[in-house]
Amino acid sequence: MQEILSCRNVMVDFSGFKALQGVNLDVKKGEILFLIGPNGAGKTTLLDVICKKTKLTAGTVLFDGKISLEKLPEYKIVHEGVVRKFQAPSIFIHLTPFENLEIAMKQKKGLFSILLAKMSRLEKEKIDSLLNKIGLFDVRNETASSLSHGQKQWLEIGMQLIQEPKLLLLDEPIAGMSGLERTKTGELMQEISQICTVLVVEHDMDFVRKYSTRVIVMHEGKVLSEGTMQEIQENEEVKNVYLGRSG
Ligand code: ADP
Numbered sequence: 001m002q003e004i005l006s007c008r009n010v011m012v013d014f015s016g017f018k019a020l021q022g023v024n025l026d027v028k029k030g031e032i033l034f035l036i037g038p039n040g041a042g043k044t045t046l047l048d049v050i051c052k053k054t055k056l057t058a059g060t061v062l063f064d065g066k067i068s069l070e071k072l073p074e075y076k077i078v079h080e081g082v083v084r085k086f087q088a089p090s091i092f093i094h095l096t097p098f099e100n101l102e103i104a105m106k107q108k109k110g111l112f113s114i115l116l117a118k119m120s121r122l123e124k125e126k127i128d129s130l131l132n133k134i135g136l137f138d139v140r141n142e143t144a145s146s147l148s149h150g151q152k153q154w155l156e157i158g159m160q161l162i163q164e165p166k167l168l169l170l171d172e173p174i175a176g177m178s179g180l181e182r183t184k185t186g187e188l189m190q191e192i193s194q195i196c197t198v199l200v201v202e203h204d205m206d207f208v209r210k211y212s213t214r215v216i217v218m219h220e221g222k223v224l225s226e227g228t229m230q231e232i233q234e235n236e237e238v239k240n241v242y243l244g245r246s247g
Pocket of ligand 1: 040041
């Protein structure tokens with residue numbers, strides 16, 4: 001499988017505190033790769049580096065075999081196809097799911113078009129099809145404030161997907177969700193992985209076990225181990241620093 005993202009010797013130094021201490025990892029096209037590890041291991045910092053929310057101190061982040069993300073401004077990283085869904089939803093709660101997706105679609109084209117452009121039939125169909133995929137077609141004309149926590153999270157994922165990314169970064173996507181919502185989110189991730197690689201930070205080991213194609217364990221700003229969930233579970237070092245403690 002070909003790499004969509006390669007981190008080489010990535011370091012982040014927060015005024016003397018080394019949050020990432022030479023991270024080397026590859027994300028392969030089409031996988032659902034989970035980043036796990038104890039609190040403070042550097043997982044969120046790594047996602048922040050990939051989308052340029054945090055600037056790396058040293059190293060490279062190569063995207064799609066040719067683009068050095070660390071050299072690009074944040075908006076160009078989105079343009080190249082790397083999008084991030086943060087933990088807290090940032091949807092427009094007074095608008096409907098359809099309108100939220102309409103704005104996200106127009107954002108991709110630039111602010112000027114938001115004011116001027118009328119949507120084509122094709123664009124409307126694209127939004128409807130996405131609403132179906134994220135399970136919100138039936139509530140597409142309700143105000144987003146009336147959606148459940150899970151539905152808001154899926155809408156947010158939809159707002160990223162409408163940008164047609166190649167790599168989707170998710171930070172604890174099932175936090176605060178009911179059991180049914182968790183299952184739906186896992187299934188949505190599996191569907192998304194048909195068209196876009198997914199890199200997820202997650203603590204819920206049952207969820208990781210069920211939906212990961214591969215797992216990377218981080219510890220103290222470095223990659224400790226990688227493999228399938230089964231391989232990870234059998235690794236003595238991983239058991240010592242993480243799984244043995246948390247489940
Ligand atoms: P994880 O996501 O694995 O829990 P983080 O990437 O959030 O870990 O944090 C890694 C370490 O870096 C932690 O010790 C955290 O306190 C520290 N850290 C994160 N962001 C900053 C920051 N902006 N300034 C200083 N220290 C930070």
